[in-house]
Amino acid sequence: MRVPEQLVERARALLLAAGEDGIPRWSFPALFGDDRMARAAITEVRLRGWLPVVVTRRGEHTIYRVAQSDEEYRRYRASLISRIRSLADVIDGLDRAWEGHAGRRVYQLRLWDEEVVDE
Numbered sequence: 427m428r429v430p431e432q433l434v435e436r437a438r439a440l441l442l443a444a445g446e447d448g449i450p451r452w453s454f455p456a457l458f459g460d461d462r463m464a465r466a467a468i469t470e471v472r473l474r475g476w477l478p479v480v481v482t483r484r485g486e487h488t489i490y491r492v493a494q495s496d497e498e499y500r501r502y503r504a505s506l507i508s509r510i511r512s513l514a515d516v517i518d519g520l521d522r523a524w525e526g527h528a529g530r531r532v533y534q535l536r537l538w539d540e541e542v543v544d545e
Contacts, residue, residue, distance in 0.1 A: 434474075436467070445491075450489050479492060
């Protein structure tokens with residue numbers, strides 16, 4: 427997704443101004459016009475190495491903010507690495523499933539019918 431430069435710079439400025447409180451995700455549409463674009467702009471801030479943005483929870487709300495401590499940064503980094511490893515396992519399973527079923531198509535006609543396999 428192409429993120430307009432002014433939006434990336436706005437995300438950086440808002441994150442710096444928000445400080446410890448951060449930016450709640452529910453406010454993204456008002457601040458950025460769209461939730462998806464806001465998340466993409468914040469991702470760009472990270473990708474460019476401008477700010478160590480972490481995602482935290484405050485009650486039921488998701489908050490994006492600049493890491494406030496080395497511990498917070500390391501904890502978030504560890505959660506990303508864990509997610510990457512989990513996704514790698516999913517990809518490996520998907521590859522094994524594809525190799526085991528290559529050339530066969532599986533159809534499910536209706537929920538109450540049995541599976542029909544073309545070979």
